[in-house]
Amino acid sequence: MASEHRTSIHGQWSGRMAFILAATGSAVGLGNIWKFPYITGENGGGAFVLVYLLCIAVIGVPIMMAEVMLGRRGRQSPINTMASLAADEGRPAAWSALGWMGMVAGFLILSYYSVIAGWALSYVFRAGSGMFEGATADGVNSIFTSLVSDPERLLAWHTIFMVATMIVVARGVQNGLEKAVRFLMPMLFFILVVLVLYAMTTGYFSVGLNFLFSPDFSKITQGSVLVAMGHAFFTMSLGMGAIMVYGSYLPKDTSIAKTSMIIAGADTLVALMAGMAIFPIVFANGLEPGAGPGLIFKTLPIAFGQMDAGILIGTLFFILLVFAAWTSSISLIEPVVAWLVENRSMNRLYASVWVGIATWLMGIGTVLSFNVWSGHKLFGMTFFDLLDYLTANIMLPLGGLLIAVFAGWLMHENSSKDELHTTPRGYNLWQMLVRVVAPVAVMIVFLNAIGVFK
Numbered sequence: 001m002a003s004e005h006r007t008s009i010h011g012q013w014s015g016r017m018a019f020i021l022a023a024t025g026s027a028v029g030l031g032n033i034w035k036f037p038y039i040t041g042e043n044g045g046g047a048f049v050l051v052y053l054l055c056i057a058v059i060g061v062p063i064m065m066a067e068v069m070l071g072r073r074g075r076q077s078p079i080n081t082m083a084s085l086a087a088d089e090g091r092p093a094a095w096s097a098l099g100w101m102g103m104v105a106g107f108l109i110l111s112y113y114s115v116i117a118g119w120a121l122s123y124v125f126r127a128g129s130g131m132f133e134g135a136t137a138d139g140v141n142s143i144f145t146s147l148v149s150d151p152e153r154l155l156a157w158h159t160i161f162m163v164a165t166m167i168v169v170a171r172g173v174q175n176g177l178e179k180a181v182r183f184l185m186p187m188l189f190f191i192l193v194v195l196v197l198y199a200m201t202t203g204y205f206s207v208g209l210n211f212l213f214s215p216d217f218s219k220i221t222q223g224s225v226l227v228a229m230g231h232a233f234f235t236m237s238l239g240m241g242a243i244m245v246y247g248s249y250l251p252k253d254t255s256i257a258k259t260s261m262i263i264a265g266a267d268t269l270v271a272l273m274a275g276m277a278i279f280p281i282v283f284a285n286g287l288e289p290g291a292g293p294g295l296i297f298k299t300l301p302i303a304f305g306q307m308d309a310g311i312l313i314g315t316l317f318f319i320l321l322v323f324a325a326w327t328s329s330i331s332l333i334e335p336v337v338a339w340l341v342e343n344r345s346m347n348r349l350y351a352s353v354w355v356g357i358a359t360w361l362m363g364i365g366t367v368l369s370f371n372v373w374s375g376h377k378l379f380g381m382t383f384f385d386l387l388d389y390l391t392a393n394i395m396l397p398l399g400g401l402l403i404a405v406f407a408g409w410l411m412h413e414n415s416s417k418d419e420l421h422t423t424p425r426g427y428n429l430w431q432m433l434v435r436v437v438a439p440v441a442v443m444i445v446f447l448n449a450i451g452v453f454k
């Protein structure tokens with residue numbers, strides 16, 4: 001079969017480690033450090049965290065394996081990969097629609113992701129100039145508010161971040177993507193350790209841990225179960241083809257099961273550490289855990305303002321956060337760029353520029369959501385909230401569901417066994433998760449959220 005001999009026209013990772021770094025770079029991002037703490041705060045803590053962890057284990061890991069597997073077998077952009085695999089397996093060509101939906105989701109996510117990354121970028125300079133020295137909770141709050149209420153400043157930072165993303169994407173798989181992640185991930189991890197150590201000195205560490213880890217199921221609603229599941233997809237970069245396209249650059253002999261578990265483990269660890277750093281500071285300063293998207297920007301600066309070497313550590317932290325966002329944003333756009341190169345015979349540079357401009361324009365909607373348009377709401381949500389809801393809670397889980405169905409039911413066992421080459425027990429477990437557990441769980445959460453079980 002042709003798929004045995006497929007190679008990617010875009011190149012290949014230099015090895016297993018390169019793939020792990022790149023996929024972890026994609027997974028670890030604003031989702032772990034910015035989004036996980038604030039949605040945990042909004043959804044009441046422990047019970048939400050437990051549902052999220054469960055989703056990672058029984059839905060996230062098997063679907064990640066499926067997505068990497070499809071990518072490596074198809075070796076093209078998600079649209080063309082799905083078209084080729086559907087042809088290989090004798091399935092309808094309409095499966096390429098999965099790739100299309102993913103491409104649209106990536107575009108929509110990046111449009112707001114870049115704006116938030118812009119906040120982090122602007123905080124590098126705020127931390128570096130000593131603006132947080134001795135700051136109180138109120139002081140830090142007003143620094144944040146004055147930033148987000150100024151559309152021009154937000155637009156400027158959003159622009160800088162988009163340009164930076166497009167530069168790396170334009171340089172291609174090995175030159176751009178791989179080099180960007182090699183040193184940054186370990187450094188980010190190290191600085192999070194420093195922040196958790198600081199959180200231990202606040203006197204509220206156990207309160208923070210309690211909030212994160214002792215589940216109170218009365219605080220959880222149907223909506224928050226959907227948010228927890230959606231976040232499992234978002235944080236692992238699943239359901240939209242980012243991991244599929246990275247899988248398409250994966251050497252044939254690498255174990256998909258092991259690498260997926262390593263990536264899921266690293267991603268989860270970073271999120272939990274961010275939570276352990278942030279919530280003690282929230283409680284020690286009498287702040288509101290449900291403060292929303294500004295949470296880390298209103299809490300961590302207090303810590304930087306109080307600790308020794310806070311200017312250095314604060315600056316470094318925001319630099320690393322920007323890098324974490326950067327390595328994720330690259331993967332959000334890679335499926336579209338790969339497709340333009342394949343189907344429109346564009347070179348990477350042109351493809352990157354065009355996609356960058358379109359995403360930048362879309363991002364203006366998010367810039368305005370925090371100021372000029374903050375009063376305009378649809379279903380009670382701002383433009384930014386709507387984009388986030390539509391992508392993380394609907395498009396990614398739906399994409400994941402379809403990936404699971406294709407990999408578990410429609411692909412012949414010979415193909416998936418050949419690609420996964422795990423032990424027979426491992427294969428059976430994966431098959432059960434991807435055929436039954438993950439799709440059923442996603443369906444139940446969807447139905448539950450629209451109130452079917454009420």
Ligand code: PFF
Nearest residue numbers: 027029030031234235237242
């Ligand atoms: N996983 C990234 C994060 O947690 O910040 C966000 C993301 C990247 C989502 C790539 C989806 C994606 F395809």
